[in-house]
Amino acid sequence: MISRRDFTLSLGCATLASPLMQARAQAAYPNKPVKIVIPWPVGGAVDNHSRALSVDLQKKWNQTVIIEARPGGNGIIGAEYSARSAPDGYTIYNGNDSSICMLPFLYKTLSYDPIKDFEPVVCMMAGVSTALVAASLPIKSFKELIDYAKANPGKINYGSFGIGSKTHVDTEALSLLTGIKMTHIPYKGIADVNAAMAAGELHFALGIASAVMPNIQKGLIRPIFVAGEQRTPVLPDVPTIKEAGGPDFVSRSWFGLFFPAKTPAAIVDKVANDVAEISESAAFKERYVLGFGLDPLVLKPAAFRELIQKDTAFYRDALAKLNLKLE
Structure with missing residues (x-):
């Protein structure tokens, strides 16, 4: 028969082992191919950026990183697939402010909940229209x-x-x-x-x-x-809308990575740190961000979550004023 003392010691050992097991799981990640889902057609700037990112992640992780395009439905098809994937760190969704912040207020019904179904990992870049x-x-x-x-x-x-x-x-x-x-x-x-x-x-x-x-x-x-607060380096002589005498109006998209909800925090942090390191390297930034006419915007989970909250509030108010709804 197991005594109360033995049971307590066993429980204590299990409790102490839990962080150790999590650390080992983090150290082992990834131990099989990782998939990045993009909800846009092949060949665009974000697709090309994702493929370049996958090459650098493969070198860093010594593991295959696959880019899988699931376009259609304003990004809904790719988002829904990603949200329903196992929260084990092996399916990453490359989303933007539209699929995460705007669509919930545009469609009467949506097959996923951006807040409940996704865990923000890292924002990588933005593009001003x-x-x-x-x-x-x-x-x-x-x-x-x-x-x-x-x-x-x-x-x-x-x-x-x-x-x-x-x-x-x-x-x-x-x-x-x-x-x-x-x-x-x-x-x-x-x-x-x-x-x-x-x-x-x-x-x-x-x-x-x-x-x-x-x-x-x-x-x-x-x-x-x-349509932004600053001129674009691609067209330095073109004024911003405010410089041209227009209203306070911004049209820009950010792009970032998300895991399905309940993905272990250790994996979220590892991917955030690794992707941020790649994104902030001078060579990668020059060729795959600035080279596509986009702007660097690297935000790790906490700061990324704040940006999402801000843009979600903006689209909620904007779409209410437009009275625009889709089935």
């Missing part, structure tokens, strides 16, 4: 855009990356702020928007300038203002 106008329109400034739109209500066609996408919501918010009306034409992504604007079929869009730079250089697309 530039207002782009087709050269076929006589518009060269913010003021000329507003004047033309008010004189021709509904005649400016603006492109987005799909119904309910961030570019859709942000352009509607800009229209509301400035009192103009434009006609929405959804596309699949920046490549399609770029081609339509160059052909003169589309008049206006918000997007990352670096993605359409060749047509800007050819004079087919005209950047008129940056």
Whole structure:
């Protein structure tokens, strides 16, 4: 028969062993291939960034890191798959402010809960939108855009990356702020928007300038203002919207990694630290962040969580004012 003393000693040993077991689990992680899920099509800036990150993580971890694209549904397909994955550290979701902060207030029902189903790991970068106008329109400034739109209500066609996408919501918010009306034409992504604007079929869009730079250089697309608080290094002569006399308006996306909820804290911290170290290295930053016209924004779990809370409150209020809901 086990005495009370023996039982107490056994319990104490088990309690002391628990942190040791967690430390060993952290040290062993990862001991099999890790998957990073991206909810966007293959070939874009975020996809290329993720693949470069996977190469550096493979070197650091001496383990295979797989990039798996699950595009569609404004990021919902990839987010739902990731949220339902085992919380063991082997499925990482590469999400953005749209899938985490905006979609819960855009859709009447959503198949995942961004707050309850995900654990923020690390924010890696952000991209500020530039207002782009087709050269076929006589518009060269913010003021000329507003004047033309008010004189021709509904005649400016603006492109987005799909119904309910961030570019859709942000352009509607800009229209509301400035009192103009434009006609929405959804596309699949920046490549399609770029081609339509160059052909003169589309008049206006918000997007990352670096993605359409060749047509800007050819004079087919005209950047008129940056929808952020600072000018972009890609187009240093293009003013911010406030410098151009516009309202307090920001259109930018951040991109970061998430684990399914209940993933062990030791694994969350390890991945956050390793990804932050890679992201902040000069060579990686220059080639895969600044090189894509994006801005470094490295935030570990606590600071990342604060950013998420702030942006969630913004989209809650913005979408209530727009009265925009999707099934």
